[in-house]
Amino acid sequence: xxxxxxxxxxxxxxxxxxxxxxxxxxxxxxxxxxxxxxxxxxxxxxxxxxxxxxxxxxxxxxxxxxxxxxxxxxxxxxxxxxxxxxxxxxxxxxxxxxxxxxxxxxxxxxxxxxxxxxxxxxxxxxxxxxxxxxxxxxxxxxxxxxxxxxxxxxxxxxxxxxxxxxxxxxxxxxxxxxxxxxxxxxxxxxxxxxxxxxxxxxxxxxxxxxxxxxxxxxxxxxxxxxxxxxxxxxxxxxxxxxxxxxxxxxxxxxxxxxxxxxxxxxxxxxxxxxxxxxxxxxxxxxxxxxxxxxxxxxxxxxxxxxxxxxxxxxxxxxxxxxxxxxxxxxxxxxxxxxxxxxxxxxxxxxxxxxxxxxxxxxxxxxxxxxxxxxxxxxxxxxxxxxxxxxxxx
Numbered sequence: 001x002x003x004x005x006x007x008x009x010x011x012x013x014x015x016x017x018x019x020x021x022x023x024x025x026x027x028x029x030x031x032x033x034x035x036x037x038x039x040x041x042x043x044x045x046x047x048x049x050x051x052x053x054x055x056x057x058x059x060x061x062x063x064x065x066x067x068x069x070x071x072x073x074x075x076x077x078x079x080x081x082x083x084x085x086x087x088x089x090x091x092x093x094x095x096x097x098x099x100x101x102x103x104x105x106x107x108x109x110x111x112x113x114x115x116x117x118x119x120x121x122x123x124x125x126x127x128x129x130x131x132x133x134x135x136x137x138x139x140x141x142x143x144x145x146x147x148x149x150x151x152x153x154x155x156x157x158x159x160x161x162x163x164x165x166x167x168x169x170x171x172x173x174x175x176x177x178x179x180x181x182x183x184x185x186x187x188x189x190x191x192x193x194x195x196x197x198x199x200x201x202x203x204x205x206x207x208x209x210x211x212x213x214x215x216x217x218x219x220x221x222x223x224x225x226x227x228x229x230x231x232x233x234x235x236x237x238x239x240x241x242x243x244x245x246x247x248x249x250x251x252x253x254x255x256x257x258x259x260x261x262x263x264x265x266x267x268x269x270x271x272x273x274x275x276x277x278x279x280x281x282x283x284x285x286x287x288x289x290x291x292x293x294x295x296x297x298x299x300x301x302x303x304x305x306x307x308x309x310x311x312x313x314x315x316x317x318x319x320x321x322x323x324x325x326x327x328x329x330x331x332x333x334x335x336x337x338x339x340x341x342x343x344x345x346x347x348x349x350x351x352x353x354x355x356x357x358x359x360x361x362x363x364x365x366x367x368x369x370x371x372x373x374x375x376x377x378x379x380x381x382x383x384x385x386x387x388x389x390x391x392x393x
Contacts, residue, residue: 039169042156044189046168047079050131054150056087056143057136058107061229062303063327065092066196066310068136069099070181074192076100078185085128087146094284095307098199103128107146126151135166137180177327178309195331196310200292208289212254215277220295221252222349223308226268227261228300232320236264240271241342242298247273249350256290256304257281298349301327309334316348 040046053075057068065088075084076099083102090106105125111118125146133152135143144162147155157166159173172183178195185192212221226239239255246253255268255278262281269278282290288307291297297308298316301324308315314333318340319325328336335348 039157039163039166042168042170042184042187046132046154046156046188047082050082052083052085052128052131054085054087054125054128054130054133054152055136056133056147056150057140058087058089058142058146059137059140060089060091060109062092062095063196063306064137065089065095066198066303066306067177067180069096069310070192070195070197071134071136071185072096072099072101073197074181074185074190078190078192085130087125087150095198095288097285098201099197107142122146122149125149129153132156134184136184175326176330178306178330195312195329196306198288198307198310200289200311204285204289205292208286208293212290212293215252215254219252220293221254222246223254223256223291223294223297223299223313225256225258225297225299225302225304226264227258227302227304228320229302232301232324234300234318234320236267238342239264239268242345243268243271243276244273245342245346246349247275249346250275251349252276254279254290254294256287258287258302258304296349298345300324305329316345318345 055068055071055075057064059065059068072084072086075082084100085103085105086096086099086101087105087107088096090108093104093106096104105121107121108117111121126149128151130150130152131154133147133150133155135147135155135157137143137158141162144157144165147157148165154167155165156168156170157163159169159171163169170184170187172187174180174183176194181197182192182194215221224239224242226234228234243253243255253276255272255276257265257279259281265278265280272278279290287304288311291304291307291313292311294308294313296314296316297304298318299305299308300318300320305315305317306327306329309329309331312331314331315329315335317324317328317334317336319328319336319338325336328334337344337348
């Protein structure tokens with residue numbers, strides 16, 4: 001691992017980075033000039049005469065990327081005559097494969113030390129001559145700066161301290177993160193589902209199904225992702241106890257690792273028996289295809305949690321902090337456990353949320369155009385330190 005990557009992923013450095021980012025943002029907000037003209041509230045009129053749109057969410061975290069992706073589908077199905085470009089990041093661009101985009105533009109962390117690359121990106125954006133640039137997400141100073149510099153004729157942003165710099169402003173403030181795209185789409189008169197979005201090709205599905213069939217036969221396994229950001233993680237001992245419990249219940253399972261969990265491969269493998277296996281680190285598209293074949297995913301508040309929600313794979317979410325509640329999947333077969341013990345997780349994992357399909361016939365390529373139906377938010381119990389579960393649907 002490169003020294004810069006190690007420092008960037010270190011928990012203490014991440015906390016320091018957050019504090020520095022908030023302080024820098026506060027100074028920039030105070031320095032920005034105020035416009036006297038008030039922006040108009042977003043409405044279907046915002047899209048009048050619009051033929052070329054740039055959707056902007058340059059977020060390096062997987063979860064935030066797939067949460068905003070649903071707006072692409074809303075535009076493609078609701079206004080197919082509009083050409084859609086997306087401004088994201090280089091680390092998440094593979095998540096957008098198969099989506100109806102004219103062009104994907106990628107922001108990179110390397111542009112901090114190679115500013116000429118950022119200049120070239122801005123030149124490419126300005127040459128596209130966008131009618132409208134849309135900010136997906138709230139409070140992103142990076143998104144705001146790129147929208148101001150991309151040369152779009154008009155911009156649509158979020159309410160807040162930077163609202164006066166936009167032509168249009170969305171006043172939607174959804175209580176759940178998965179409603180971000182749908183609330184923004186609704187203000188524009190577009191139908192949009194309240195869940196993240198991903199596309200898995202038929203070829204990717206077949207390859208992943210064949211790979212897992214050699215391990216689990218015709219029974220879809222449970223997936224376990226052991227990652228997490230800062231205080232959302234669970235200790236290694238928790239996962240080892242969980243794997244031993246799944247072995248006792250004779251439940252087939254797969255342990256999935258991300259780039260930050262590579263060091264856990266050996267200790268987790270030692271806790272596996274005949275019913276489990278720790279998969280080696282996979283490319284992002286391969287990881288996504290395997291995820292689409294699972295019976296259920298057990299995970300903390302992580303990017304794969306949102307990926308599973310996008311694929312309608314039932315999620316057993318293990319939350320450690322109250323702030324994660326607004327990000328937990330809320331589908332009819334999703335379940336949330338707050339600060340659980342391994343025994344409580346095993347008890348819930350032993351139940352089958354829905355009849356498992358044989359791997360050979362599971363087709364996630366059909367998720368190119370899922371039905372646009374609204375899913376109501378969960379109403380969790382009051383926050384305390386007592387482990388408990390509630391249905392997310």
